[in-house]
Amino acid sequence: MPLDHRRVPGPEESQSPLLFVAGGAEEEASEARRDPSALQPLFARVSLLSQAKGSAFVELSGGTKVLCAVYGPREAGGGGEARGRLVCEFRRAPFASRGARRKPSERDPALAQALQEALSAAVRLGRYPRAQLEVSALLLEDGGSVLAAALSLFDLVSACALCRRGGEWLLQPTEEETRRACAQLTVALLPSLNQVAGLLGSGEGGPPESWAQALRLGLDGCQRLYPLLRESLLRAAKAHLPLRNLQLKRGTLLHRVLQNK
Template sequence: MPLDHRRLRGPDESQPPALWAAGAEEDEAGAGEGEAAAAPRDPCALRPLFARAGLLSQAEGSAYVELSGGTKVLCAAWGPREAAEPGGTAAAGGGRLACEFRRAPFSGRGARPRPGGAAEREAEREAAAALREALEPAVRLARYPRARLAVSALLLQDGGSALAAAVSAASLALADAGVEMYDLAVGCALCRDPGDPAGPWLLQPGEAEERRAAARLTLALLPALNQVSAVLGGGRGGDPEGWGQALRLGLDGCHRLYPVLRQSLLRAARRRDAAHSA
């Protein structure tokens, strides 16, 4: 019988890919639990952050923020443009800031809401509202009367502290677009372990830590002005002193992240100047 060279001959015995995928997930989960048990997490330690501004040529301003552990957010900013249609929120005599938050279909592992479903749309709408609340105090909207600024955040991978990373990335994108701002808005997230209601708060929790957390807190800070632009929290965090401790820890985390974002913005400005002078 002649051989068919147009086809690749497969093995005589094969197994469904889902079988090996399930085993890989179990091995990864077991390895993660073993590492967590062997090396306890320092609650005050910040996850390493990588930020880069000005990497999208199709947008007036852009930024990419990645946290160690897998969180990846890409933001783009446009404007100011004439506000031909109503939308966003307007300051007195100022412009409008419209924010969009979307999750990539491949952003999360495991079970997630159906893409495009009502639950996912509602979650994205709430995240966009929180993003706008955190950014509005940082932007000088009064300098853009009857104008519209737009920010779009795309969550490429959710490894925890996604909203906080989106706040930092969106602030960088606005600054990269040349929008007048009072200061960069720096986001930081915290959570509390349900096994110890009186235990310490964890800075920049991972996705697994957020999923089992008894309480969560996300705040945005304008470090140069020492002004909190947004606070979003909920859960069983203990007494008011516990929430106060979380706020102090989060403010300290924002101040420590601020130099990284500023350096990213300065590097983008130098690259732009070098490209124009070449």
């Protein structure tokens, strides 16, 4: 095959530049000083995508960035159902993770299923008969706690991720901490009802008392996240809707938030 002289040939073998970055000892020292119950600083903003019925973006200080969108309600195919249907999709951008690039918008069925199970408890599907609601989450950067970040974007479901290292559970771990962990846990909570909406764990977390400790730590983190998410929703409502002309049905989520401002 003839050579293409217009291109500069790359090396036959290559290595990640991260292998030559010094500071591994510094990272371990900073992790040793980490407060296991501390939450990562979180930035959240809603109504970013004009094409979607609703959208939100969340970023954690560890580097995780997730963009979510809600579409519908649309007519559901396959016959009429008395109750609406929720369809969730979780995708990873090709540049989201370290290492080799993934295929464009690679889907993650396991996280999509966990997302759907947790959000089903927060969406009033009975009010949308014979309709389908679609939720799409796109992971832009994987810095750890990705499922918890996606869950915290819809309704007021708050979620926290944990990992176990050296016999201790860490709240909202980074990607590096998750990679070295022997067990992981994600907790989703409906704070207004004090009801667990989702629970996903894996790994060797030790005796049942250890998992119970992790659950208590996760629920406490969810309760501390709730005011931040509520304030983000309230700011968006004030910015996009004139409150003096706002007509909301009593009992809806936004009505409760505005009434308790």
